[in-house]
Amino acid sequence: MSNEPEVGFIGLGDQGAPMAAAIAERFRLHAWARRDTSYAALGDVPFTRHTTAVELAAAVSILCVCLRTDADLTELLSNGVLDALPADAIVINHATGDPGEANGFRELCAAKGISFVDAPVSGGRPGALARTLTCFVGTVPDILEKCRAVISTHSKHVVHMGAAGTGQAAKLCNNALTVSNLRNIVEVFSIADAFGIEPASLQKAFAHSSGGSFILDALGTKVTPEIASHIATLNRADVEEFAAAAKRRGRDVSELEAWAMGGAAGLVTAVNRLIKGQTYP
CATH class of the missing domain: 3.40.50.720 (NAD(P)-binding Rossmann-like Domain)
Structure with a gap:
């Protein structure tokens, strides 16, 4: 060539x-x-x-x-x-x-x-x-x-x-980890409210600490309120693809799947909470 x-x-x-x-x-x-x-x-x-x-x-x-x-x-x-x-x-x-x-x-x-x-x-x-x-x-x-x-x-x-195949496997694992981390953020934001801490303050602080992550940095920047619903749909599809591929190989990932789906479900609210100051449920 x-x-x-x-x-x-x-x-x-x-x-x-x-x-x-x-x-x-x-x-x-x-x-x-x-x-x-x-x-x-x-x-x-x-x-x-x-x-x-x-x-x-x-x-x-x-x-x-x-x-x-x-x-x-x-x-x-x-x-x-x-x-x-x-x-x-x-x-x-x-x-x-x-x-x-x-x-x-x-x-x-x-x-x-x-x-x-x-x-x-x-x-x-x-x-x-x-x-x-x-x-x-x-x-x-x-x-x-x-x-x-x-x-x-x-x-x-x-x-x-x-x-061949390992590239796809790595991408599926990447997606599952990303959306699982998103669920962690959704849950921590909720707890932060109970402490009287604004999630936006956490995001700013975590950008320079061990609690930071790619998905946390992306909320409100790369993932804006205008596209959050679309991204959430993609996140759900990502988790479904990961779970289906794992199940075809005899692995039960139902708990991880359910946890990650909660991240996709909370994405729109999390982004709005950061950008618009809406009350986090």
Whole structure:
């Protein structure tokens, strides 16, 4: 593979579009979307627009994908994209899914002589815009090195977790821990009221103490009242994905699932309490 690959991107959503834009600032970008309006999210960066996903696949050596579900990726690859990719191409999946499905994608690609990189990201749209995402990578080391520069355009931290599937496993664990920590914050905020302490004061103090965390810092800053309800919905989906994947492996995580769900349920109130001074229940 050349040092300057042709890079394709499919999945120009809320997070995918700024990731694709970051790639376009360094590499030749090829894009395809079902809706014409999706291309506007790329802004002024240069890119080649394709009329079909298959046409795009034939023009690239690295294909980045950021779709909603594993089923969406299965449909994309099965409808001619995998056949159109050149020999020795690399498919990078940036969406969150099941670790077992990731290994299945690896096998599907390998049958065509194509490498698969399991590479979900953490940081959301703000991280994508700031080019500070964390990417959990599951693939063999030499394949990661072939595409590390592409991933590094949008991800400040590119962490090799192991073989295909381990990237997804790491992302699911990350999500579960984040939302569980959110529940801790919800509960502590409630107790703080009983002590007569404003949660906003705790947030300020904890930013410089052992009680601090990424999610606590994000409340009211990255997670604003305007988007808190949407983030809570994503949090619930994250916990459900984690629990489902764990249960498929014979692990009972029902207590952790229930605890984390309480974090998602309390997110809107917690953010409003910090920003607007509303009474915390």
